[in-house]
Amino acid sequence: MSNPSILILPGDGIGPEVMAEVRRIIDWFGAKRDLAFDVSEDLVGGAAYDVHGTPLHDDTMKKAFEADAVLLGAVGGPKYDVLDFSVKPERGLLRLRKELDLFSNLRPAQCFDALADFSSLKRDVVAGLDIMIVRELTSGIYFGEPRGIIEEGNERVGINTQRYTESEIDRVARSAFELAMRRGKKLCSMEKANVMESGILWREVVTKVGEEYPEVELSHMYADAGAMQLCRWPKQFDVIVTDNLFGDLLSDAAAMLTGSLGMLPSASLGAPRDNGRPYALYEPVHGSAPDIAGQGKANPIACVLSFAMALRYSFDQGAEADRLEEAVNTVLANGARTADLLGEEGVTPLSTSEMGTKILEALDASL
Ligand code: IPM
Numbered sequence: 001m002s003n004p005s006i007l008i009l010p011g012d013g014i015g016p017e018v019m020a021e022v023r024r025i026i027d028w029f030g031a032k033r034d035l036a037f038d039v040s041e042d043l044v045g046g047a048a049y050d051v052h053g054t055p056l057h058d059d060t061m062k063k064a065f066e067a068d069a070v071l072l073g074a075v076g077g078p079k080y081d082v083l084d085f086s087v088k089p090e091r092g093l094l095r096l097r098k099e100l101d102l103f104s105n106l107r108p109a110q111c112f113d114a115l116a117d118f119s120s121l122k123r124d125v126v127a128g129l130d131i132m133i134v135r136e137l138t139s140g141i142y143f144g145e146p147r148g149i150i151e152e153g154n155e156r157v158g159i160n161t162q163r164y165t166e167s168e169i170d171r172v173a174r175s176a177f178e179l180a181m182r183r184g185k186k187l188c189s190m191e192k193a194n195v196m197e198s199g200i201l202w203r204e205v206v207t208k209v210g211e212e213y214p215e216v217e218l219s220h221m222y223a224d225a226g227a228m229q230l231c232r233w234p235k236q237f238d239v240i241v242t243d244n245l246f247g248d249l250l251s252d253a254a255a256m257l258t259g260s261l262g263m264l265p266s267a268s269l270g271a272p273r274d275n276g277r278p279y280a281l282y283e284p285v286h287g288s289a290p291d292i293a294g295q296g297k298a299n300p301i302a303c304v305l306s307f308a309m310a311l312r313y314s315f316d317q318g319a320e321a322d323r324l325e326e327a328v329n330t331v332l333a334n335g336a337r338t339a340d341l342l343g344e345e346g347v348t349p350l351s352t353s354e355m356g357t358k359i360l361e362a363l364d365a366s367l
């Protein structure tokens with residue numbers, strides 16, 4: 001049998017630097033755990049635009065369909081701000097999400113104990129935090145029609161449309177309930193049913209799906225109140241399910257609870273294929289961070305943890321995912337810090353590759 005395949009799309013900014021560390025870790029699993037992957041690499045975002053004049057070449061899209069999992073670094077940068085909307089780096093990422101139909105975006109916000117003091121919130125509010133935001137990723141206002149900027153009378157009008165079908169809500173709700181079953185059996189659904197019809201339908205459909213999961217305690221919150229509760233007492237949540245735009249906002253807020261955006265991974269999952277593996281893309285939640293790109297300062301942990309999610313959700317290697325997450329926990333507990341995690345006295349920052357080496361050492365020690 002051939003090895004499972006991974007398509008790596010490092011992208012822009014710090015993407016290539018953090019991805020280089022992930023490649024070392026992928027190689028480690030091949031050498032030390034008899035878990036070899038066929039890894040190929042291609043371009044996405046501005047890097048693809050520079051070569052092909054498009055942020056995602058059709059050949060790359062085809063490779064993404066064929067790969068068992070896609071691992072993406074980051075897209076975008078100031079150099080590309082002037083580009084037409086249709087070829088901006090972000091369009092490459094959005095095309096991947098849409099065409100692979102990756103409707104369920106898992107964004108965990110976990111606070112590593114060693115980092116609880118990095119949060120802008122008090123230690124006891126965030127220590128031990130472990131929540132999962134499930135963001136709908138292929139519909140809603142990101143993709144709804146009509147959209148555009150049109151002329152009306154003597155001025156222009158910007159239009160985007162929030163649109164959700166029952167089946168779109170149903171499938172993402174189901175994935176959130178399934179996750180809740182494997183975690184703390186609590187699900188909070190967030191929308192704005194007080195002002196949006198799409199929110200009313202969202203609440204109805206989620207409630208109906210919930211009847212099939214009587215063990216899961218389901219609650220509903222308006223998304224604005226949800227944002228407030230996330231800052232007030234985030235540990236009240238286990239799994240949160242929400243739409244594309246609210247999920248974008250709430251997941252950034254939740255990420256910052258944990259101290260640094262440089263820590264958080266994500267998985268975007270679609271329907272299962274014939275071999276049981278879902279279409280899947282894994283990426284750090286942080287962006288391309290152009291201000292520090294190319295300097296070896298970036299924190300590779302979010303990208304490394306994204307690979308851990310790939311082990312768990314694409315390759316059915318939960319124990320190896322635990323091993324990798326535990327290695328990250330160990331290096332942080334031992335005081336390893338990249339530049340985004342400074343503030344404690346007497347700590348010199350590690351470079352991106354030094355952090356990678358520490359994680360590899362912790363992996364070795366785990367054997
Ligand atoms: C994210 C990002 C993207 C989004 C951008 C880069 C298109 O903010 O993944 O959260 O808005 O979905």
Ligand code: MG
Nearest residue numbers: 248249251252
């Ligand atoms: Mg975002």
